[in-house]
Amino acid sequence: MASKFCGIVEEVSNYYQKDFTRTAIEEYTLESLIPYESLKGKTVLDLACQIGLTSRLAVKLGAESVIGVDISPKMVDIAKKFEEETGGSKIKYIVRDVVDIDKLGEFDVVWAMFLLIHAKDIGNLKKMIQVAYNNLKPGSRFIAFVLQPDVGDSWPPDNTQIKKYGREYKLTSNDEPHDGDEIIITLYTNDDDQKFNLNAYWYSHKTLLTVFEETGFVNVKFQKLKVKPEEYAKNGEEYWRYMLEHPCLIPITAEKKLGN
Template sequence: MTSPFDGMAALHERGIDELPFRRHVEMPSVLAAADGVEGRRVLDLGCGSGHYARFFARNGAARVLGVDRSPGMIAHARHREEVEPLGVSYRVLDTATTDALDGAFDVTVAVYALSCAPTPAALTRLCAAARDTLAPGGRFVAATLNPDLATVPHYYRPYGFDLTVADAHLRDGDPVGLHGRAEEETFQVTAYYWSREAHERALTEAGFTGIAWQLPRTAAEGSASLFTRYLAAPHVVAVSARVP
């Protein structure tokens, strides 16, 4: 199994994962949407270099497993675990085929994974895969492309990246380009736009209830003004849902 993200692990570690908006806005917002992880079994679905998996371990999760279809990302995450042991386990696994994880977790988190779905059917399959990993009463949290993102050119450039769209009036399934620079390297990823209605339909079809959207928050003490523009139209927001 190979993945186009295999060669990006070190780039994530050196730059993408450390962008200030991620540390001060995105990560605390995801943790709030999860209602905390202390003492809980947590799955990081599409874990990449393991940045969130380590974050959950440091915040008291009883067990953390990170899965990703990229062997390169998982190899990097395992190396980080060797260097700084936190008790996190990692597996190479396609996020859309999680049968082996059936009902094993209290919280499943997917950061940017839903935005990789190119069709409504693929979006529903990802939500269903997340649903299958959770025990009864478990919570799914997705950090996903904001349905109300800013389409003004270079709006997000002060935060280390740009978004590009072909049409400012986005429709479900439209591609959104994410471009940025970390240290001396550039990166480019294509995501797909989905409205709130499309997200909620996919989550409902997958068997979730109690769908809620989490307003972004900042944990940057004394420097919230740095994120005023970003918080007015964040490019990513958290949506959560529960297993009945």
């Protein structure tokens, strides 16, 4: 996975810096799921932090300290460059494959916006979720995003509708998705002129719930996406309707047992 990412780092960086859907929906939803009125004084572990957008979001929301982890050295270099340009920050970046991490500390929040979608098999998925569990304080929350786990109207998505959000999703199998099936995500950086593909992997609602609970997590919940109010007002209800009614990415939250 590292080599694939390293080859498209500039494209990913350019896309995420310009992608208003990410900030309007995914980051706004992430913020809404934080189990505190404020992150002031809190510690955050950002798994698969990419170019540090969500790590910097944690600082913006008041986090006392943040550790961002990503498998790509080039991604982390870009993230560090942002910190240098703004005169330093409360973020420490680490180049590491998440599945190779044991314990970096006990954090108030662990989040992973785009980690679990890269789990190639159930064993890989379990390792990722276990790392999140190991690094949480008892009673604290893990927030992640997964590909829509409920087979139905959302799979396959209508790409004629999805494309206006700067992305497309293609199921590589010819049937409904099964655990570990590959999904090709196409991201558009400049309308139709520039695009690149990412490989992601699908897991069912039942499998995700089982793996989370086997790890020891409790209160595992699949959440709904939310749109930033100003973006909702700017683009209108009709524009966002398909994304909200047929989400391809949805958040999942879980809590570490007290006393563990």
